[in-house]
Structure formats: structure tokens, C-alpha cells
Amino acid sequence: xxxxxxxxxxxxxxxxxxxxxxxxxxxxxxxxxxxxxxxxxxxxxxxxxxxxxxxxxxxxxxxxxxxxxxxxxxxxxxxxxxxxxxxxxxxxxxxxxxxxxxxxxxxxxxxxxxxxxxxxxxxxxxxxxxxxxxxxxxxxxxxxxxxxxxxxxxxxxxxxxxxxxxxxxxxxxxxxxxxxxxxxxxxxxxxxxxxxxxxxxxxxxxxxxxxxxxxxxxxxxxxxxxxxxxxxxxxxxxxxxxxxxxxxxxxxxxx
Amino acid sequence: xxxxxxxxxxxxxxxxxxxxxxxxxxxxxxxxxxxxxxxxxxxxxxxxxxxxxxxxxxxxxxxxxxxxxxxxxxxxxxxxxxxxxxxxxxxxxxxxxxxxxxxxxxxxxxxxxxxxxxxxx
Numbered sequence: 001x002x003x004x005x006x007x008x009x010x011x012x013x014x015x016x017x018x019x020x021x022x023x024x025x026x027x028x029x030x031x032x033x034x035x036x037x038x039x040x041x042x043x044x045x046x047x048x049x050x051x052x053x054x055x056x057x058x059x060x061x062x063x064x065x066x067x068x069x070x071x072x073x074x075x076x077x078x079x080x081x082x083x084x085x086x087x088x089x090x091x092x093x094x095x096x097x098x099x100x101x102x103x104x105x106x107x108x109x110x111x112x113x114x115x116x117x118x119x120x121x122x123x124x125x126x127x128x129x130x131x132x133x134x135x136x137x138x139x140x141x142x143x144x145x146x147x148x149x150x151x152x153x154x155x156x157x158x159x160x161x162x163x164x165x166x167x168x169x170x171x172x173x174x175x176x177x178x179x180x181x182x183x184x185x186x187x188x189x190x191x192x193x194x195x196x197x198x199x200x201x202x203x204x205x206x207x208x209x210x211x212x213x214x215x216x217x218x219x220x221x222x223x224x225x226x227x228x229x230x231x232x233x234x235x236x237x238x239x240x241x242x243x244x245x246x247x248x249x250x251x252x253x254x255x
Numbered sequence: 256x257x258x259x260x261x262x263x264x265x266x267x268x269x270x271x272x273x274x275x276x277x278x279x280x281x282x283x284x285x286x287x288x289x290x291x292x293x294x295x296x297x298x299x300x301x302x303x304x305x306x307x308x309x310x311x312x313x314x315x316x317x318x319x320x321x322x323x324x325x326x327x328x329x330x331x332x333x334x335x336x337x338x339x340x341x342x343x344x345x346x347x348x349x350x351x352x353x354x355x356x357x358x359x360x361x362x363x364x365x366x367x368x369x370x371x372x373x374x375x376x
Binding site: 081085086087131135136137138141142145146148149152153155156159160162163166167170226230233234236237240241244247248251 | 345346347348350351353354355357358360361362364365367368369371372374375376
């Protein structure tokens with residue numbers, strides 16, 4: 001039993017170390033804004049090696065605290081992203097803030113438990129719980145970012161409505177002046193259709209994201225939802241890009 | 256015969272000179288006219304009648320302006336005494352510029368989500 005638990009723990013540490021290495025490669029290669037806080041290679045690699053080699057309570061505790069620390073930092077960054085978002089609805093912001101606060105409180109409580117833990121067997125379970133109970137990087141981070149993205153899509157509708165109203169007035173004026181406005185009218189219709197399609201795609205996404213839990217992720221049912229939501233957000237974004245281009249076509253038609 | 260030929264040459268020369276003179280005046284007026292165009296308030300957002308240039312890469316600094324203070328009158332004046340100011344962006348084009356920036360925010364959020372997931376736990 002003890003040997004089995006030890007093998008399990010070594011596998012868990014190895015998995016975390018590999019994930020951290022992969023994260024480091026991804027961070028180095030990505031030019032995109034980084035959301036994950038101090039995730040990645042090197043953050044807790046030294047502590048992981050020490051815990052793996054010694055197997056002592058002290059070394060394990062240091063490793064655990066390193067992993068908790070970087071997650072708390074990430075949660076702080078994700079929380080800041082909530083405040084920076086322009087299109088967030090207040091209800092989505094409140095729901096995600098509550099989730100972040102709960103994870104922060106849970107990890108802080110877990111840290112306190114780990115700091116007081118003297119049983120290596122119990123400590124090993126607590127180390128696994130850092131990952132499995134919270135899923136900060138693979139679930140909460142995407143939940144927050146994709147909800148922001150979906151809300152941003154929805155927040156663009158009033159902007160397009162304003163553009164649509166203005167362009168319709170210009171088309172009416174051009175028609176009154178005797179111009180052929182058929183192309184402009186068609187392009188405006190295309191713009192409005194693309195916006196409607198984007199809104200229809202994005203509208204249900206926040207609710208789907210907010211319903212996901214770490215337990216669902218552990219069971220394998222959350223990842224497909226995340227992938228589906230991501231695809232929908234990108235399609236909605238493409239629709240908005242097309243709509244913007246159609247709006248410019250209307251301007252060119254009337255020039 | 257020689258006298259009549261000289262008279263014809265003189266008439267042709269006079270006509271050419273007169274033509275050059277008229278052309279020069281016309282060209283001068285053509286360049287001067289735009290500088291005299293009145294500066295009026297442009298169309299407010301939502302109003303028709305704007306016929307200015309579409310600026311797909313319009314200045315972002317002016318994207319929030321809904322009522323440009325300067326008209327979209329042509330600014331092709333060559334007069335050194337009245338230099339033309341920067342062309343005022345079309346308000347609709349400016350709004351579309353702003354929309355494109357917000358679309359970029361969507362890209363950034365998706366990329367941030369990808370970065371978080373790629374890192375694993």
C-alpha cells in the first residue's frame with residue numbers, strides 16, 4: 001500500500017513537472033498575452049525534484065506551497081482581467097469573481113492544512129488536490145477568458161447598430177439624390193446579418209462556461225465544452241470581422 | 256505675298272500667346288478655389304451626406320469623435336499661406352476602427368485562454 005501510494009505520488013509530481021515544462025515551451029513560443037501567471041518550466045521544478053528525490057514531508061511541503069503560490073498569483077491576474085474587460089456583463093463578472101474568490105480561499109485553506117501536515121500519506125493527497133480540486137489553468141483560466149470574449153462579442157452589437165443606423169441614413173440620402181444604392185443596401189444587409197449571426201453564437205456561451213466545474217473537468221466532460229465554446233467564439237469573431245468589412249464596403253459604395 | 260505671310264505668322268503667334276495666358280489664369284483659379292471652401296461642421300454620426308474619403312486605417316486617436324469639427328471638404332490646396340489640416344476621418348469609418356480594436360480584444364482573450372490551457376496544471 002505504501003509502495004503504491006509512493007508510485008502514485010511520483011507519477012503526480014512527474015505529471016506536474018511535465019506540464020510545467022510544456023507550459024514553459026508554450027510561453028516561450030507564444031507572442032500572445034500570457035494569462036497563466038507564473039506557470040511554466042522552472043517555477044517549481046527545483047522543488048519538484050527535491051520532493052521526488054527525498055520524499056520527505058518538508059520537501060513535499062515546499063513543493064506544494066510553490067504550486068499553491070503560483071496558482072494564487074494566477075488567480076490574482078485573472079481577477080484583474082475581470083476588471084479590465086470592457087464588455088463584461090455585471091452578472092458574469094460577479095459569477096466569475098465569486099469562483100475566483102472561492103478558489104483563492106480554498107487554496108489558502110489548503111496551504112494552511114499542508115503547512116500543518118505531518119503525515120506524508122496525507123500530504124501526498126493534498127498535493128494532488130492542488131491540481132484536481134481547482135483546475136486553475138485548464139478550466140478556470142479559460143472560463144474567465146472565454147466568457148470575457150463572448151461578452152465582448154455581445155458588447156459589439158450596439159456599436160454595429162449605431163453604424164447600421166448611420167449607413168442606412170446615408171443610403172437613404174443617396175437614394176433621394178438619385179443614386180443607385182443597390183450595392184450599398186446589399187452590403188448593409190450583409191453586415192447586419194453577420195452581426196446577428198455573431199450574437200446568436202455568443203449569447204449562450206457565458207452560461208455554458210459558468211456551469212463548468214473541476215469535477216466535470218476531471219471526469220472528461222468539461223474539455224469538449226471548452227473546445228466547443230472556443231470554436232463558437234472564433235466563428236463569432238470572424239462574423240464580426242466580416243461585418244466590419246461589409247460596413248466599409250457600404251462606405252465605398254457611397255463614396 | 257511675303258507681307259501677307261508675315262501677317263499670318265504674326266496672327267498665329269498672337270493667338271498662341273493669348274491661349275497660353277488664358278490657360279495660366281484658369282489653372283491658377285483651379286488651385287485657388289479649394290482654399291476658399293468654407294469650413295463647416297461635418298455630418299454628425301448617423302446623418303447622411305458624408306462623401307469624404309473612407310479611411311480604413313483611420314486615426315485611432317480620433318475614433319471616439321462622433322461629430323467632427325472640420326468638414327470633409329477636399330484639402331488639395333497648394334497655397335502655402337493656408338495649409339490644409341489633416342483630413343477628418345469619416346465618423347462611421349472611425350466607429351468601424353473602434354470596432355476592429357474591440358474585435359482584437361476578443362482575439363487577445365482567446366489567446367490568453369489558449370496560453371492557460373497549453374500550460375496544463
